Amino acid sequence: MTADIEIVQLNDPRLQHLIEAGYVVVGESWGARLRLSEPPHRAVLTAAVVAATDQGFLIKELDDSWAPQVTALEAVNHADYPYTPATAVPQRDESEVLELWRSGYRLFGAIDAGQLVAVTVISLTTARAETEFTSVHPSYRRRGLAVAVKAASITALADDGVRIFGTGGAQVNAGSIRMNEHLGYAIEERWLSLAMPK
Template sequence: MTADIEVVQFNDPRLQHLTEAGYVVVGESWGARLRLSDPPDLSVLSAAVVAATEQGFLIEELDPGWAPQVTALEALNHADYPFTPATSVPHRDESDMRELWKSGYRLFGAITDGQLAAVSVIGLTATRAETEFTSVHRSYRLRGLAVAVKAASITALADEGVRIFGTGGAQINAGSIRMNEHLGYAIEERWLSLTMSQ
């Protein structure tokens, strides 16, 4: 049985009514936007990619041939994603991954010796480009690869005229927040997940 979850923005007037009714916060999440100038200044993004390539990683867009490695990386990392009711990450098999490409998503990876070390997935909505997820192999964390693959994805779409980018995640994931702020994202939405206290 799944608990009844209410997800509201932290400044929503319903929040007070929910807490007075006995609801408690069980998760916090956020949404952020990167708004590029026109023409855009991509120097920070370029520097992030260069920093990874100087460590010997190849940063490039991935074709569907990488689906097995993306699937394996996500399976390895699934338990590491911070969970909130508003930011749950689905288990994806290889057919789900291939569907990302078919649906128009673009995937950017960090590769070393033919192996995928990191990936970032981005897609277009009506108003912006939105990052679906960014993932780094445990053996290669804290080397700037998440920043690099995300920067590569932003640069590619910026070169095609996109100027507004969105992303989000769990409040508990401080590393993700720092990484996105480094790239120029600003948090514009904060969400609280609440359920009735037992």
């Protein structure tokens, strides 16, 4: 992988010039938005959380006492994040995880018998709330936990008056795209990462 990476939107006129100059695509990513109505329709969000609680999971906002478990969960999952230059997820130690709370991020988790098995992290900008990352322990995947914790985060920020939410990821992560579309997100941006071959 070369350090000379250009990240451009699919409709950017520079794209054709870069390809003509010899750049090749090394990654594809996307950005999506959820725009809630006023008042928000919550049926899909509520159903996602209920589907998880009906399985016995506790879905709740996490305080910073959960930092060790968030750190451990991210360590287990780090290699599973699909990589593109535009969507790289850093490997965080516990002090960096604690910094998420100090920086005003909000974390929501799924808990099974006291063990954190899924987490999502959301931040608030002036324009919207943005999901930073969502992950589920390998043993608990395909049980609706990613959608449940994300739905819980959206509901909490909607209660605070937020109406626009953003998220994104690697194009190869079809499961993430389906999960976000289920919650009402629509892909509005597609990005290509390009590099000059060595």
